[in-house]
Amino acid sequence: MDMARRGALRLLQGVREGRSLGDLAGLLAALAPADQARAGRLAAETLRHRDRADAVIAAHVRRWPAPPVADVLRLACVEMLELGGAAHGVVDAAVDLVRGQGRGGAAAAGMVNAVARKIARHEGWQALPPQRMPGWLREPVVAAWGEDAARAIEAAHQAGAPLDLTLKPGAAAPPGAQPLPTGSLRMRTQGQVSALPGYAEGHWWVQDAAAALPVRLLAPAPGERIADLCAAPGGKTLQLAAAGAEVTAVDLSAARLARLDQNLARCGLSATVVAADALEWRPAAALDAVLLDAPCSATGTIRRHPDLPFLRDGSGVADLVALQARLIDHALSLLRPGGRLVYAVCSLLPAEGEAQIDAALARHPGLAIEPPDLPGTLPGWITPARGLRLRPDHWPDRGGMDGFFMARLVVPGAT
């Protein structure tokens, strides 16, 4: 039985029902690890190319099929035209899959057979434009950076994301790792991460090159007392601890903190881990620095999470912006005079980044923003107000980066 394709269809159905691929991973628990990985990849690629697949399918059907049947055709289309799957095998599999869908599916088997064969011969796949961002995201992106930038970001979403690593200081890089200008490592090949040399020894952890920059911007020094206020699963906590800081990692989610604990143990690093609402947490003494990697729309991570555009409608953004502002105010109140806050979001929305920092500076007289002069970053990434704006279409020849905004703020007083 075709476990991986069946698994992929269950994932696609789950996303149609409003659940994320991450949350749905448990559905595949009974599959062999290789089938789980393949099912996840097939579902992710089908979502990444869904609009293009729909354009191809629409050219070959008389009536749009029921959603489960449409998913079978989308999967077959992406497998044949994007992933290079052999037509006969994919068409036969599509017919089997649709037969497995009960009476409605069996009735559609003939149509699926005919349409999948036509899709296999379809010309012009590569010329179809990449999937557009949903309007609630595209409009602010176009307003901020223009139509060309929006298209370049969409092309980056279609291209997907490489595997980036952050190396523990002094540890050996795994074979094949390419150093990036900002200090991260990029792997040429994707594969099972835990099988790569140095994983079990905790020599490195997975972290997108853009996601590694907030801690570099914070520039932690050994012995400094630093809170990581939204810390789980802990990529940035690991960086802070590896720099020798005395770190307290705070997060609301006990389940996500369990992953942070595992990451610390694997890498032989230590931090004080606190499950709490950051808005209510207060240390005994004022801190040298705070890292606030705030909860956000995560719209900078669509390359890694192609399900995200299908799960959100932008309606939660106003609440997130309000929460981020409260978290910034609380974080500032934890700092000693001259202490610093790095605010970061993996968002493409200026409301969560640039505008959030403008508003914080207006609310807090004396608060200053320091220029993000980090090795390997380009001057064009620095905003007029001296934030650092990273986009998926940056480094197009190197494989892009996640979308992020970050800024380094300093409260008044002795440094």
Ligand SMILES: C[S@@+](CC[C@H](N)C(=O)[O-])C[C@H]1O[C@@H](n2cnc3c(N)ncnc32)[C@H](O)[C@@H]1O
């Ligand atoms: C962007 S993720 C953090 C990623 C993390 N910094 C890393 O590098 O691995 C945001 C985190 O904020 C946490 N969170 C959301 N609201 C929170 C709150 N009020 N207090 C503390 N943590 C919160 C979520 O559980 C989530 O783990």
